[in-house]
Amino acid sequence: MFRSASLLGATLPMLLLGTACAQPVDGDLSSEAGTIRVETVVGDLSHPWAIAVLPDGGMLVTEREGRLRHVSAGGALSAPLSGVPAVETAGQGGLLDVALDPDFAANRLVYLSFSEGGDGGNSTAVARGRLSDDLSGLDAVEVIFSQSPKVDSSGHFGSRLVFGRDGNLFVTLGDRQSGAFRGEAQNLGSHIGKIVRIRPDGSVPDDNPFVGRAGALPEIWAWGIRNSQAAALHPETGLLWEIEHGPRGGDELNVIRPGENYGWPLVTLGVEYSGLTIGDGLKTAPDMVDAIYSWTPVIAPSGMLFYSGEAFPDWQGDLFVGGLASTALVRLELDGERVVHEERLLEPLKQRIRDVAEGPDGALYVATDEAEGRILRIVPAR
Known part of the structure; x- marks a missing residue:
């Protein structure tokens, strides 16, 4: 439903909680769907990066420094779990995404993306292991993928993990x-x-688009990607949607199709951080796919979810995106592959939103990428 273009990007007022010198977090906020309540599920996290909700309503949470934590449905925070692979933590690198196997209830497999050190620098890698029955650690951990080549850089690891309907795993990889x-x-x-x-x-799945092509790596599904830290599977089409960080301007929402080229760095809606033109300054080009939506100034997107819960009926089918620079949870209303309305939630909290997830009860959960990070729960106010 398209509610009003005049509200696009509006910052919503918040009821002040606490003193002027304290940063309020918990409390009620306005939204276009009515008043929402923000509650801290757990604090005392250092730069939490990703959330994977467990069947019982608990969750696994990664901390960038290299720790994996279990948070119970009641909000109890575990000690760091054992079995996490060695992580090279520097800059944007560290322990990043976490995802559950589609058959987790039977096999208890958990997948982690992280920055892996080695000859020549570091790269994004993916490991999997079995979550122990007592939730204390991962067993039989193995690295199943390593980005090639390794680069001497601490930036742009990408790193979102999304399972397709066929059980295959998409991994977003940055330009480093x-x-x-x-x-x-x-x-x-x-x-x-x-x-x-x-x-x-x-x-490698046999039907990947570049299998058998000379000079092409068979794992590749799509190319010309700058740095995607937001990705999710569309619930109706089964297509992967992703959002990548632009440079100065030009965050891009893309619908990913096999074998397609999304342009970077030949085509971009942004400019260098210095303000200079990137390459020839092309905004579009033949045989390269245009974004379906973009942000300038950037929101710095991280984390992404198609909402399907019962807690917020008006939001069913909407796309939620975490915003780091915008300190917002961005809600997008869609008409097919077109964005028709945008609302920004949580902006008054001034927290960097790193990830967003949906609980079994339809509540929204977000991770705040702060030195004193939190997992926040968003529900309708009663």
Whole structure:
């Protein structure tokens, strides 16, 4: 439902909680769907990066420094779980996304993305292990994928993990924020600046678009990607949607189709951080896919969810995106592959929103990427 274009991007007022010198978090906020309540589920987290909701309403939460935590449905925070692979933590790197196997109830498999050190620098890697019955750690952990080549950089790891309907795993991979490697996003012989698709054991599906093509890595599903830290599967079409960070301007929402080129760095809606033009300044080009929506100034997108819960009936089918620079949970109303309305929630909290998830009760959960990070629960106010 399209409610009013005049409200696009509006900042919503918040009822002040606490003193002027304290940062209020818990309390009631206005939204276009009515008053919502924000509650802290758990604090004392250091830069939480991702949330995976467990069947019982608990969750697994990654902290960028390399810790994986269990949070019970009642909000109890565990000690760091054992079995997490060695993580190279620097800059944007560390322990990043976490995802549950589609058959988690039977196999208890958990997937982690992280920055992996090695010869030549570091890269995005994916590991999987079995969550122990007592929730204390991961067993039989193995690395199933490593981005190639490794780069001496601490930026643009991408790193979102999304399972397709067929059980194969999409992994978003950044361009590594290195001038020497920027053009690799257009090189099919490199994983840099790509989205890859692998089987749960890391092997390559036979129907990947570049299987058998000389000079192309068979894991590649899509290319020309800058740095995607937001991705989710569309509930009706089964297509992967992703949002990538623009440079100065030009965050892009894209619908990902196999074998397509999304342009970076030959095509971009942004400019260099210095203000200079990137390449030839192209905004579009033949044989390259245009974004369906963009943000300038950037929101710095991270985390993404198609909402399907009962708690907020007016929001069913909407797309939610975490905003780091915008300190907002961005809600997008859709008409097919078109964005028809935007609302920004949580802005008054001034928290960097790193990830968003949906609980079994339809509540929304967000991770705040702060030194004193939290998991917040969003429900209708009663």
